[in-house]
Amino acid sequence: MLGEYRITGRGAAEISASVERAVGSGELEPGQPLPPMRELSRRLGVNPNTVAAAYRTLRERGVIETAGRRGSRVRAKPATTGREFIRVEVPQGVRDVSDGNPDPALLPALGPVFAAAAARGDREPVLYGHAPVDPELARVARAELDADGVPDGPVAVTSGSLDAMERVLAAHLKPGDAVAVEDPGWGSLLDLVPALGLRTVAVGVDDQGPLPDDVRRVLASGARALVVTDRAQNPTGAAVSATRARALRSVLRDHPGTLLIEDDHGHRIVDLPLNPLAGTTHSWAFVRSAAKACGPDLRLAVLTGDPVTLDRVRGRQRLGPGWVSRITQRAVALLWADGAVDTRAAAVYGRRRDALLRALARHGVAAHGRSGMNVWIPVPDETGAVARLLHAGWAVAPGARFRVSAPPGIRITVSTLTEDDIVPLAEAVAAAVGPGTGPPRSYV
Numbered sequence: 001m002l003g004e005y006r007i008t009g010r011g012a013a014e015i016s017a018s019v020e021r022a023v024g025s026g027e028l029e030p031g032q033p034l035p036p037m038r039e040l041s042r043r044l045g046v047n048p049n050t051v052a053a054a055y056r057t058l059r060e061r062g063v064i065e066t067a068g069r070r071g072s073r074v075r076a077k078p079a080t081t082g083r084e085f086i087r088v089e090v091p092q093g094v095r096d097v098s099d100g101n102p103d104p105a106l107l108p109a110l111g112p113v114f115a116a117a118a119a120r121g122d123r124e125p126v127l128y129g130h131a132p133v134d135p136e137l138a139r140v141a142r143a144e145l146d147a148d149g150v151p152d153g154p155v156a157v158t159s160g161s162l163d164a165m166e167r168v169l170a171a172h173l174k175p176g177d178a179v180a181v182e183d184p185g186w187g188s189l190l191d192l193v194p195a196l197g198l199r200t201v202a203v204g205v206d207d208q209g210p211l212p213d214d215v216r217r218v219l220a221s222g223a224r225a226l227v228v229t230d231r232a233q234n235p236t237g238a239a240v241s242a243t244r245a246r247a248l249r250s251v252l253r254d255h256p257g258t259l260l261i262e263d264d265h266g267h268r269i270v271d272l273p274l275n276p277l278a279g280t281t282h283s284w285a286f287v288r289s290a291a292k293a294c295g296p297d298l299r300l301a302v303l304t305g306d307p308v309t310l311d312r313v314r315g316r317q318r319l320g321p322g323w324v325s326r327i328t329q330r331a332v333a334l335l336w337a338d339g340a341v342d343t344r345a346a347a348v349y350g351r352r353r354d355a356l357l358r359a360l361a362r363h364g365v366a367a368h369g370r371s372g373m374n375v376w377i378p379v380p381d382e383t384g385a386v387a388r389l390l391h392a393g394w395a396v397a398p399g400a401r402f403r404v405s406a407p408p409g410i411r412i413t414v415s416t417l418t419e420d421d422i423v424p425l426a427e428a429v430a431a432a433v434g435p436g437t438g439p440p441r442s443y444v
Helices: 012-025 037-044 048-060 111-123 135-147 161-172 187-195 212-220 242-253 307-318 326-337 345-362 382-391 419-433
Strands: 064-066 072-074 155-158 178-183 199-206 225-229 259-263 283-289 301-305 374-378 409-413
Touching: 012 048, 037 048, 048 064, 048 072, 111 326, 135 155, 135 283, 135 301, 135 326, 155 161, 155 307, 161 187, 161 225, 161 259, 161 283, 161 301, 161 307, 178 187, 178 212, 187 199, 199 212, 212 225, 212 242, 283 307, 301 307, 345 374, 345 419, 382 409, 382 419, 409 419
Parallel strands: 178 199, 178 225, 225 259, 259 283
Antiparallel strands: 064 072, 155 301, 283 301, 374 409
């Protein structure tokens, strides 16, 4: 069963170390099954409870996973940054529409708000033991959450959306637990889940959000958590509609023990209403980032959720970074409260996105982009399409960065496109991918 490798050891620590060494050296490969516990105990001449303890340690460390009667097997190695390397090198003279960044021209000026926040810090220094969340940021954020229908709950501040998601997942799940994620979906999240020792379970997506039947299936199969992007889904631009939200809430009510995490990174760059799912399950978290509207370098997100989840997150945060800089928090509070964020962003991104979608449609190319700053184009040959577009002067993002089992595609970021870019870009895409057969029901 294990080829040439023999598991050794007399104690649980020795047995688990033997397996972990083999996984690290490649002698045991991802997906390779391990012997049943009783079989290994007979082979090693130890009590079955000793092997059970060794396997439990390996599961907790994320080395192996156990799937009921199918036994234990080596878990796929976590890819902490693997998808970041699935990108194209952009030669000089090639237009980069692959990076997923906002338009710098639509970002607010940070100098004035940071100067004001720093001046207040001089007058009222933040010291150890002070509240980790700036009261003004909490007030502004909570007022907007209330207006959007997000249930009441405590507020925490994290270093961006991914930091919030990692903390919430770690607060509730153990290695080997399954997390349902959108497919196609955010590449960083697809890397984060296995890096935490968790299993990724794909859920299909269409323009209205996650497919309810897929969510029902994976939750019934034992997925412990579900991550949903409410608006400006990356890479497809999907946004959860009111009808889809009702259907998803109905599914979640049948699985109240599910940990629900919602990502609203599209806040202030999307003009579609929010249709939150929060509060349908016992454990939930809602994350709202400042990155797309105010600038990625702010590294700040506001997190709310049920009291137990927020207590666990804040407690663990105290033992690590302690808090996110209150100067940064005050600066974001000023940006959100004083209208410094460019209110044109949602409309500008919408016009650029819709213009590209119309131009692609005229060439018979099926594409998606209901909200946000990205357009997703299903393609029959992802590698070929990326290479042909690069040759034509356009660098696009390979869909492999965002897929688990969904068909191939490419992502185009529209945030900096001009009117003069639309027609030549659409022509280049049409030549690279060929005409489609109309928009599919979903991306899977």
